Amino acid sequence: xxxxxxTISEVVGPLMLVKDVEGVKxxxxxxxEQADGAIRRGRVLEINGxxxxxxxxxxxxxxxxSDSKARFLGHSIELDVAPDMLGRVFDGMGKPKDGGxxxxxxxxxxxxxxxxxxxxRDYPSEFIQTGISAxxxxxxxxxxxxxxxxxxxxxxxxxxxxxxxxxxxxLGSDEKFAVVFAAVGITFEEADFFxxxxxxxxxxxxxxxxxxxxxxxxxxxxxxxxxxxxxxEYLAYDLGMHVLVIITDITNYAEALREVSAARKEVPGRxxxxxxxxxxxxxxxxxxxxxxxxKGSITMIPILSMPEDDVTHPIPDLTGYITEGQxxxxxxxxxxxxxxxxxxxxxxxxxxxxxxxxGKTREDHADTMNQLFSAYSxxxxxxxxxxxxxxxxxxxxxKLYAKFADAFEAEYVSQGYYTNRSIEETLNLGWKxxxxxxxxxxxxxxxxxxxxxxxxxx
Numbered sequence: 001x002x003x004x005x006x007t008i009s010e011v012v013g014p015l016m017l018v019k020d021v022e023g024v025k026x027x028x029x030x031x032x033e034q035a036d037g038a039i040r041r042g043r044v045l046e047i048n049g050x051x052x053x054x055x056x057x058x059x060x061x062x063x064x065x066s067d068s069k070a071r072f073l074g075h076s077i078e079l080d081v082a083p084d085m086l087g088r089v090f091d092g093m094g095k096p097k098d099g100g101x102x103x104x105x106x107x108x109x110x111x112x113x114x115x116x117x118x119x120x121r122d123y124p125s126e127f128i129q130t131g132i133s134a135x136x137x138x139x140x141x142x143x144x145x146x147x148x149x150x151x152x153x154x155x156x157x158x159x160x161x162x163x164x165x166x167x168x169x170x171l172g173s174d175e176k177f178a179v180v181f182a183a184v185g186i187t188f189e190e191a192d193f194f195x196x197x198x199x200x201x202x203x204x205x206x207x208x209x210x211x212x213x214x215x216x217x218x219x220x221x222x223x224x225x226x227x228x229x230x231x232x233e234y235l236a237y238d239l240g241m242h243v244l245v246i247i248t249d250i251t252n253y254a255e256a257l258r259e260v261s262a263a264r265k266e267v268p269g270r271x272x273x274x275x276x277x278x279x280x281x282x283x284x285x286x287x288x289x290x291x292x293x294x295k296g297s298i299t300m301i302p303i304l305s306m307p308e309d310d311v312t313h314p315i316p317d318l319t320g321y322i323t324e325g326q327x328x329x330x331x332x333x334x335x336x337x338x339x340x341x342x343x344x345x346x347x348x349x350x351x352x353x354x355x356x357x358x359g360k361t362r363e364d365h366a367d368t369m370n371q372l373f374s375a376y377s378x379x380x381x382x383x384x385x386x387x388x389x390x391x392x393x394x395x396x397x398x399k400l401y402a403k404f405a406d407a408f409e410a411e412y413v414s415q416g417y418y419t420n421r422s423i424e425e426t427l428n429l430g431w432k433x434x435x436x437x438x439x440x441x442x443x444x445x446x447x448x449x450x451x452x453x454x455x456x457x458x
Contacts (some may be wrong), residue, residue: 002073008032008065013263014219016042016054018070024052027076027112032056035067043219045264055260056182057093057219076112079227080105081234085208086178089195092224109407111226113233113287114246122290124324127355128244128299131167131420132160134342134413135349136315137430138369142355143170143242146300146323150316152309155329158190159417160340160422161248164423166203167420168244171360175295176241179203182196182210182228185221185252208235214252221256228286229298236296243298245288250281250304262353270314278318325349331361333402338414345377361423364453368430372408375437379405397441404436431455 007019012107016032026106028044032054040063046053050297056063079094080103089098092112096102097392124144140148151157165179166312181198183191191211198204208231212224225247234245247253254273259273269275288300302323306316322327356365379401386394386402394402412429415421421429434442442450 002071003409004069004071004365006069008068008070011060011063013107014056014059015263016056018052018054020050021052024072029073029075030054031071033069039258046447055219057217059217076110077223078108078228079111081109081231084336085231089209092216092220094227097211104206109230111230113230116289120291122292124351125354126139127171127360128421129169129423130164133415133426134344136211136423137426138344139347140352140355142351143299144297145351146285146288147325147349147437149303149327150322151305152331153305155334157329158304161246162194162197163417165246166201170242178241178243179207180228180232180237180243180245181207182225182247184212184224184249187214218256218259221253225253225284229284232298236298237294240295244299245298248303250302251315273314281318282322324351338409339416342413362427364449365427367449371442372430373446375404376408400437408433
């Protein structure tokens with residue numbers, strides 16, 4: 001029988017102090033029962049002697065502490081998991097949100113999980129095809145990698161997230177592939193967009209969706225990504241699936257973390273965010289990866305909108321330290337009408353070399369990738385020079401590079417949100433664009449590949 005306490009002494013905002021407690025643990029779940037039988041839930045934030053600081057999930061509005069009692073449940077927040085999670089939509093606390101029946105749980109998992117033993121990690125080395133040329137061809141996603149998307153306010157990262165969730169798959173593999181999608185602090189319209197998009201395209205059948213709306217409590221926002229990662233760990237390591245975890249928007253998560261920290265009167269760090277935000281983000285991101293000897297894997301794409309498009313802001317800055325690269329969306333490309341507006345030059349996948357080449361994508365992938373980067377960079381420089389000095393200042397070769405840069409943005413980067421290109425199509429399109437340049441300019445590609453792939457009609 002769980003012990004009940006009628007010793008609630010004060011409530012400030014979402015925080016409640018319970019006195020004279022015994023055997024209570026940090027992060028333990030709490031039920032607060034009111035006189036009318038209504039129950040609110042919370043979790044233990046801090047213990048000091050016989051006092052426990054509890055954070056309420058639903059807030060404290062209308063709560064009368066004089067006739068309420070607190071019950072400590074002896075465990076932290078748990079997620080019910082089962083194979084028929086796939087195709088379901090849950091709220092930020094793991095309760096069904098799609099009108100379907102409750103899940104018959106096979107396991108109850110602590111959402112905080114355990115850190116992956118670094119010695120047991122397997123090195124990411126298998127290519128994941130997203131169907132998006134700017135990612136597959138130039139900033140390749142590898143199974144077990146953490147590759148965030150850095151966006152700006154108002155940029156279409158939701159469309160990109162939905163496209164990746166729809167299209168991503170592991171090539172040449174009959175192993176099962178699943179997507180776990182967590183939407184953190186989004187509006188009702190955005191939630192409706194994701195769910196209806198997944199249903200229309202059939203992607204919902206292989207997707208587990210967690211939706212936390214902007215008007216839900218901040219504490220639920222902190223739980224949502226961990227719910228998603230816990231579901232992914234079950235699908236990957238218990239059921240042997242390849243799992244892609246997409247979390248949008250990490251910025252809303254960090255804002256909730258700051259709100260909770262301020263309520264606890266903690267000393268703020270950079271821009272008011274708690275000093276432990278790096279550690280907190282790492283406890284989520286580092287749960288992705290592959291375990292040696294296990295078929296399953298977790299690949300993670302956290303999406304975050306940079307406040308004021310500032311890449312040095314604490315959220316993208318700390319995320320960049322923990323993850324293996326970043327995909328950056330550009331406001332300039334968005335204004336030009338390019339979709340998705342991925343800025344390939346500052347984007348980076350640190351593991352791309354491990355997932356490409358013969359037997360994975362194609363033998364010429366690495367060389368063409370380097371040549372496309374180089375040619376696009378030089379083409380952008382030529383266009384900037386033309387703006388200052390006029391076209392007459394450009395050499396014939398510079399004009400070809402400028403022409404290449406325009407064609408590259410219009411055909412390679414801009415493909416729309418419903419075009420799913422195979423890696424073969426992406427590589428062939430790269431060669432078609434390189435055909436704008438004379439063979440003598442392709443200094444980063446081996447002669448054998450030029451002979452084999454260079455478009456002769458160019």
